[in-house]
Amino acid sequence: MTDLPGRRPPPTPDKAPTFRERIENLRHLGRLVAQIWRTSRPLTAASIGLRLIASLQPIAMLYVGKLIIDEVVRLTTITAPGPGFADWWNSGTLNLIVVLLAIELALVVASDLLARATGLVDSVLSELHSNTVSVELMAHAARLDLMHFESAEYQDRLERARRQAAGRNALLSQMFGQAQDIITVATLAAGLFVYAPWLILLLPLSFVPAIWGETRFNTLAYFMSRWRTPERRELEYIRYIGASAETAKELKLFGLGDFLITRFRQLAHTIYLENRKLSTQRAIWGALFSSISTLTYYGAYGFIVWRTVTGDFTIGDLAFLSGSFLRLNGLFQKILLGFTQIAGQSMYLDDLFSFFEIEPTILSPANPKPFPQPISQGITFEDVGFRYPDTEGWAIRHLSFTLHAGETLALVGENGAGKTTIVKLLTRLYDPDEGRITIDGVDLRELSVADIHAHIGVIFQDFIRYSLTARENIGVGRIEDQNDMARIENAAELSLANAVIEKLPEGYDQQLGRLFKKGRDLSGGEWQKVAIARAYMRDADLIILDEPTAALDAKAEAEVFSRFKSLAAGKTAVIISHRFSTVRMADRILVLENGTILESGSHAELLALRGRYAELFELQAAGYR
């Protein structure tokens, strides 16, 4: 399975956790309980309270059962008060047994009601808790850096955390159930101890092997699932590209269906084989250990029977003791298995909570300086160098230039020259590794990150096509003004999106995209106009358009840019484009190559220079002749 093209090498197994690490993982349970408590205090309290009451039920049932049997046995030995039921009833001989039967009935009914109420509370609490985790996860993810989303390792961690958000609900019931069982065991053991203390000593023999087996298989299962995260993400990815609206066109035309299916099948099969092996081993060992436990029970049972025959125990005692032993045996196993399962689950919790421990590195200073309004001098890159995490080469090196206030600057260069990276640094999605970037002399790192983002309008080439209404698609450009219709219409007019939206049957309320039933898809250029409107929603002093017009036709592009120019008057703007018809409109052009500046000047100056720019321009112009 390592021969799949383009697949990452198989993950190297982490070493199994030491005993200490396992114990340390248990600390996550405290965080989990705190999270559940935060979710709903009344429900958490109700779940615990109901379980406390339910925990006393087994001993009560067994003891009442014993009393009933003993009373029945006693009644069989006395002289009958008369031939009929009425004689028995009226003599009062049956009073005790009737009361005992009524108590047992009440216990059964109460137990059923308690179980249902607990189930109800738990299921409601689980759902709420799962929502809380998802919200906390999203909130934390929103704080993280772009770097975290662009790195495969963090993607794996996010994926693992996301799986835990929905998958740990059973743990909640299990933990509370565990506490309930412990109280039940304590009461049953106390009862058993009074009659036959040595019986308790037999119990460990029956459950210790089972516990060992469970612990081992839980750990194996966890590590298997952990090692396989990259593969599972790949499976998800193949499943997604194999059946989604975005990819359908290309898949059909390239005939990629079989290729993807084969790839999916091979990958899924390896995981399946591993899981099957583990499940089989688990089943075989499980069967062996459970027979040991059954044998122990019958050993103890035989002994109690013998003591009853010899007259040491009553028949009621026999029922009580064998019942208690059976329950205790079962409960001990359940509790200890529960502990190993909880310990196993707490390893998964580590995936969840360690995600919350990832801290963003792009932070605002404690006392940020105010964002210059308006920008009076400009933005300066001073010998800036930047390398993407975990990559060898520099994306940008020794880059120095000033973007003057009020200037429209175009960045040109071949694919991978570093244009988008400059925008990411300018908007502080990343910090430079060398040098610094200043706005009116103030280092970007001395400003509040939120301020920077609020004062810059950016549309990236891979902008989002939100499956929201047209109004919302523009409104998200300035979320606090999402209901300001005048502002939205104005932005749409500036970006020429208004003509697109007017043609839609439901206008601004039209659902866009293909994801939902009533959605209407737009052409690439139309989507782009809607996206550009988002940048216009802001009163940004600095507007950055990263290849904004790639999908626009020539006429639309000319129109968008003449508007942009008139709008950008007095504003500072950066345009990235591969089209020289657009680029030539800029006040100044930077020609980039391998992350450094090759040439700089106006269109006319660069043509006169007869360098790289002139060469590229000629190449494109020749295409139109």
Ligand SMILES: Nc1ncnc2c1ncn2[C@@H]1O[C@H](COP(=O)(O)OP(=O)(O)OP(=O)(O)O)[C@@H](O)[C@H]1O
């Ligand atoms: N997230 C990333 N992780 C690692 N390397 C990256 C990442 N993004 C870009 N790079 C690399 O950094 C260099 C500059 O990329 P950048 O996206 O800035 O180029 P560009 O000039 O905008 O290209 P294009 O015209 O294709 O959009 C390229 O070599 C690219 O492979």
